[in-house]
Amino acid sequence: MSKAPQQDRLKLRRSKSRQWLGFDTQRLLKLFFGGNAVIAVIVLLLITFFLFREGLSFFPQYQKNMEQYRRSGMEFTSLVNEEHERFNQLFRSLVDIRKLQIEQLTAQGLSHEEIAQASAALRERIYAFSELAVPLRNYQRDVRNITRDTYALAQADLEDEATMAQHYDNTIAALRATFSTYEEINRQLVGSIEAQLALMPDFEGTGLQARAKDFRQDAEQFIVSLPTYQARLTAWQPVKEVSLWEAIASFLFGREWIINNDGHSSYGLLPLLTGSLLVTGIAITLAIPLGVGAAIYTNQMALRGEANFIKPFIEFITAIPSVVIGFFGITVFGSAIRWLSQQSALDWLPFFPITERLNAFTAGCLLALMAVPTIFTLSEEALNRVPKIYKETSLALGANRFQTTMRIIVPTALSGIISAVLLGIGRVIGETMVVLLCAGNRIQIPQLSEGVGVVFEPVHTMTGIIAQEMGEVAQGSMHYRALFCVGIVLFVLTLLINYIAQKLFQHERVGD
Amino acid sequence: MENPTPQHPHETDPDTPERSTIIEIEGFNFYYGQTHALKDINLTVEDNSVTALIGPSGCGKTTLLRCLNRMNDLTEDARIDSGKILINGYNIYDKDVDVIELRKKVGMVFQKSNPFPKSIYDNIAYGLRIQGIRSRSKLNEAVENCLRAAALWDEVKDRLNDNAMMLSGGQQQRLCIARALAVEPEILLMDEPCSALDPVATSKVEELIHSLKEDYTIVIVTHNMQQAARVSDHTAFFYLGRLVEYNVTEAIFMNPKDPQTEAYVSGRFG
Numbered sequence: 001m002s003k004a005p006q007q008d009r010l011k012l013r014r015s016k017s018r019q020w021l022g023f024d025t026q027r028l029l030k031l032f033f034g035g036n037a038v039i040a041v042i043v044l045l046l047i048t049f050f051l052f053r054e055g056l057s058f059f060p061q062y063q064k065n066m067e068q069y070r071r072s073g074m075e076f077t078s079l080v081n082e083e084h085e086r087f088n089q090l091f092r093s094l095v096d097i098r099k100l101q102i103e104q105l106t107a108q109g110l111s112h113e114e115i116a117q118a119s120a121a122l123r124e125r126i127y128a129f130s131e132l133a134v135p136l137r138n139y140q141r142d143v144r145n146i147t148r149d150t151y152a153l154a155q156a157d158l159e160d161e162a163t164m165a166q167h168y169d170n171t172i173a174a175l176r177a178t179f180s181t182y183e184e185i186n187r188q189l190v191g192s193i194e195a196q197l198a199l200m201p202d203f204e205g206t207g208l209q210a211r212a213k214d215f216r217q218d219a220e221q222f223i224v225s226l227p228t229y230q231a232r233l234t235a236w237q238p239v240k241e242v243s244l245w246e247a248i249a250s251f252l253f254g255r256e257w258i259i260n261n262d263g264h265s266s267y268g269l270l271p272l273l274t275g276s277l278l279v280t281g282i283a284i285t286l287a288i289p290l291g292v293g294a295a296i297y298t299n300q301m302a303l304r305g306e307a308n309f310i311k312p313f314i315e316f317i318t319a320i321p322s323v324v325i326g327f328f329g330i331t332v333f334g335s336a337i338r339w340l341s342q343q344s345a346l347d348w349l350p351f352f353p354i355t356e357r358l359n360a361f362t363a364g365c366l367l368a369l370m371a372v373p374t375i376f377t378l379s380e381e382a383l384n385r386v387p388k389i390y391k392e393t394s395l396a397l398g399a400n401r402f403q404t405t406m407r408i409i410v411p412t413a414l415s416g417i418i419s420a421v422l423l424g425i426g427r428v429i430g431e432t433m434v435v436l437l438c439a440g441n442r443i444q445i446p447q448l449s450e451g452v453g454v455v456f457e458p459v460h461t462m463t464g465i466i467a468q469e470m471g472e473v474a475q476g477s478m479h480y481r482a483l484f485c486v487g488i489v490l491f492v493l494t495l496l497i498n499y500i501a502q503k504l505f506q507h508e509r510v511g512d
Numbered sequence: 513m514e515n516p517t518p519q520h521p522h523e524t525d526p527d528t529p530e531r532s533t534i535i536e537i538e539g540f541n542f543y544y545g546q547t548h549a550l551k552d553i554n555l556t557v558e559d560n561s562v563t564a565l566i567g568p569s570g571c572g573k574t575t576l577l578r579c580l581n582r583m584n585d586l587t588e589d590a591r592i593d594s595g596k597i598l599i600n601g602y603n604i605y606d607k608d609v610d611v612i613e614l615r616k617k618v619g620m621v622f623q624k625s626n627p628f629p630k631s632i633y634d635n636i637a638y639g640l641r642i643q644g645i646r647s648r649s650k651l652n653e654a655v656e657n658c659l660r661a662a663a664l665w666d667e668v669k670d671r672l673n674d675n676a677m678m679l680s681g682g683q684q685q686r687l688c689i690a691r692a693l694a695v696e697p698e699i700l701l702m703d704e705p706c707s708a709l710d711p712v713a714t715s716k717v718e719e720l721i722h723s724l725k726e727d728y729t730i731v732i733v734t735h736n737m738q739q740a741a742r743v744s745d746h747t748a749f750f751y752l753g754r755l756v757e758y759n760v761t762e763a764i765f766m767n768p769k770d771p772q773t774e775a776y777v778s779g780r781f782g
Contacts (some may be wrong), residue, residue, distance in 0.1 A: 403642045
C-alpha cells in the first residue's frame with residue numbers, strides 16, 4: 001500500500017465553509033442568537049431603569065411640595081378643616097336621626113302636621129346645631145383665603161428664595177394673629193354643644209334611642225378631642241423642614257389619594273394598596289380551591305377521557321381577552337350578584353343587599369377565573385412530577401386511592417403547588433383591565449369594621465389607577481411621577497412573589 | 513377451596529411434611545395487550561419459606577410477582593386470560609376480593625428503595641395510620657417492633673424524626689422492608705431488593721431475609737444467582753414467560769434437569 005490513498009481516507013484538515021463579511025456560518029448563527037438575548041436583556045434593563053428614575057424622582061418633588069404646603073400655612077388650614085369636617089359629620093348624624101324619626105312616624109300613619117309637631121323639638125336642635133357651625137366655617141374660610149395665594153405663588157415657582165421667604169413669613173404672621181380667634185371659637189363650641197346636648201328631646205323606640213345615644217357619645221368625644229386640635233395647633237411648626245423620609249412615609253402610609261389640580265394634592269398609597277390586596281385576596285381565596293382541586297381531580301382521579309376534556313378546557317380560559325372578561329363582569333356578573341343580594345331569601349346575610357354593582361367581589365371573582373388556569377396547570381405539573389413509585393408503594397401498603405392522593409401525592413407536591421398559587425397571585429395582582437372595569441374605582445380604604453361585608457365595597461387598585469390617570473397627566477408633573485411610584489411598588493411586589501415562587505420550585509427539584 | 517394436602521411438584525424434603533401451601537398458581541396466563549407475558553404457570557409456595565424467581569430479563573418473573581398482590585391492576589392493557597392464583601385457598605382474582613385487604617396481607621418491597629419524603633417514624637407509621645390507628649403508644653410500639661425486625665432499630669433509634677431520605681441506600685431499603693412489615697402481612701414480595709445496593713448492604717438485607725423467614729413467606733425476584741442460592745429454599749427458573757423448572761434450590765443449582773436451566777445457572781446465557 002502506498003501512502004497517498006491512506007491520507008485521502010483520513011481527511012482531518014478543516015474544509016472551508018462559506019463566509020459572509022469574514023464570518024463563517026457558525027459564527028453568524030451564534031451572533032444572531034446571542035444578539036437576540038442581549039437585546040431582550042437591554043430592553044428589560046431600560047424599562048426597569050426608566051421606571052425607577054421616573055418613580056424615585058417623585059419623592060424629592062413631593063418633599064418640596066409638602067414643604068411649600070407647610071410653610072405657606074396650608075397645613076394649618078387642613079387641621080382646621082379636619083375639625084370642621086368632624087363637626088359636619090356630627091351634624092349629619094343628627095339629621096339622619098330626624099329622617100329616621102319621620103320615616104317611623106309616617107309608617108305609623110300620622111299626618112304631615114302631626115309629624116311636624118312630633119319632630120319639632122329635634123328640628124329646633126338641628127337649626128341650633130347648624131348655627132353653631134357658622135363661626136368655625138367662617139374661620140376656616142378666612143385662614144384658607146390667607147394661605148391659598150401664598151401656596152399658589154410657591155407652586156408657580158416664579159419668585160426668588162428671599163422674596164418667597166418674605167411671603168411665607170407674612171402669611172404665617174397673619175395666621176398667628178388669628179390663633180386667639182380659633183381658641184375662642186373652640187371654647188364657645190364646647191359650651192354650646194353641651195348646652196344643646198342638655199336640650200336634646202327624648203325618643204321613643206329602641207332604634208331611635210340607640211341612634212341618639214350614639215350621637216351623644218360622638219358629641220362628647222368631639223368635645224374631649226377639641227383640646228387635641230388646639231394642642232396640634234400649638235405644636236405646629238411652620239418652618240420645620242420636611243425630611244425625605246417624611247415624604248416617603250406619607251406616600252407609603254398616606255390614607256388619601258386626592259388629585260386637586262388647583263390646590264394641594266395628596267398621594268397616599270394605602271387606599272390603592274389595600275384595594276389591590278383586597279381584590280387579590282378575594283380572587284385567590286376562590287382560585288385556590290378551584291385550581292388545586294381541579295388539578296388533583298384531573299391528575300389523580302379522572303378517567304383519561306375526562307382529563308383530556310378538562311385540561312384543554314381550563315387552559316382555554318387564558319384565551320379569553322381580559323377586556324372581554326371585564327365586560328362580562330359589568331353587564332352580567334355584577335348585575336347578577338346585585339340581583340341575588342336583593343332576594344328576600346338571602347336577607348339573613350348581614351351584608352346583603354348590596355348597593356354597588358361593581359365592587360371588589362365582582363372583580364375578585366373574575367380575577368379568580370383568570371388565575372385558575374395558571375394555578376391548575378402548574379399544580380397539575382407538580383403532581384405529575386411526584387414519582388409514580390410513591391403511588392405504587394402506598395397502594396401496596398393497603399392504602400386506597402384517596403388516601404394515597406391526600407397523604408402521599410399532595411404533600412410531596414406541596415411546594416410545587418404553593419409556587420403555582422404564588423404565580424397565580426402574581427398574575428392577579430398585575431391584572432389591570434378587569435379591575436379597572438369591575439372594581440368600582442372608588443379611592444377609599446376598605447372599611448374592615450364592616451366584617452365580611454367589606455368585600456362588597458367598591459375599591460380602586462394600583463394597576464387601575466395607573467391605567468386610568470396616566471393618560472391625563474402632564475409629563476414630568478408630580479402626579480405623573482406619583483403614578484410611576486405606584487408602578488415601582490407593583491413591580492417590587494410582583495418581583496417578590498415570583499422570587500419566592502421560584503425558590504420553592506427549586507427547593508422541590510432538590511427534593512427529587 | 514381449602515386444600516389440606518400440599519401439592520409440591522418436586523417434593524424432596526421428607527423432614528417437613530406438615531408444611532402447608534400458602535400460594536397456589538394454576539394454569540395462569542397473562543397478557544400485556546397482545547404480549548403473552550406469562551404462559552400457563554403452575555406453581556405452589558410453602559408457608560414460611562423463601563422462594564426465588566430467577567431468569568433473564570423479560571422472562572415474566574416480575575410480572576408474576578406483581579400479579580400476586582394485584583399491582584398489575586394499575587397497569588393499562590394488563591389482563592388475565594385464564595387460570596387462577598389462590599392465596600390461603602382464596603382466588604385473589606375473584607370479583608368479591610377486597611384488593612386493599614389482599615395488599616395488606618401480601619406486602620411488597622420494590623427494586624429501588626423508595627421511602628416517602630417523610631420522617632423515618634412517619635414512613636413506618638403510614639401503613640397503620642391509613643387503617644385509622646391514631647393511638648401514639650400503639651404506633652410507637654409498632655415502629656419499634658418493625659425497625660427491630662428489619663435490623664434497623666439500633667442505627668436509627670435516636671433520629672426517628674429525621675427525613676428518611678437522609679439514610680444510606682441500604683438503610684433505606686431496610687426501612688422499606690420495615691414499612692411493609694408494619695401492616696402485618698403474611699407474605700412479602702421482594703422485587704430485586706438488592707439490585708441497587710453495595711455488597712455490604714446486600715449481605716445485611718440477605719441476613720434480614722433469613723430471619724424474616726421465621727414469620728413470613730417470602731417470594732423474591734433476583735438477577736443474582738448467588739443470592740438466590742444463598743437465601744432461598746425453592747427456586748423457580750423462568751424463560752420467555754414459561755416456568756421452565758421449579759425445585760428445591762440445591763437441586764436447581766447442583767442438578768438441574770432442564771438444559772436451559774443448566775445453561776442459565778452456570779452463566780452461559782442470561
